[in-house]
Amino acid sequence: MTYLQITLKIAEANRGAAAGIYQKYKAPFLATVAGARSKELLVREADLQVLHGFDSRESAEAYLRSELFTADVVASLKPLLDAAPDVRIYQVA
Template identity: 70%
Template sequence: MAYLQITLKIAASKRAAAAGVYRQYKTPFLETIAGAKSKELLVREADVQVLHGFDSVEHAQAYLESALFTTDVVGALGPLLDDVPEVRVYEAV
């Protein structure tokens, strides 16, 4: 199992819109991205995180280059961001 964690700095006033982007692309992510296992939205006072589960690190990294991510998700979230997202890939052992 591998995890892709994307931490987003989004103002509280824009978080509902960000949650809408999450909901819009969750099903396409799970149905079309190779190795996709799960996708969760984690909301904290300081930021918002999207935690993606994959069957391998390779599939997690490939998602970052997919059109769904680079065009659709990034395009929709871009105007909502207050800073550059922090992206990390973890391997569960």
């Protein structure tokens, strides 16, 4: 299992809109992205994290280059971001 973690700095006033974007793209992500296994939104006081589960590192990296991610998700979130997202990939040992 591989996890793609994207940490988003979004003002509290914009978090509802960000959660709406998460909900909008969760089902298409799970239904169409090769190797996708899960997607969760984690809300913290300082930021939001989206944790994506994949079958492999290659699948996670391919998603980052996909049209769904670059043209849809990123474009929708961009006006809400207070800083560049922190993107990390972790593999289960």
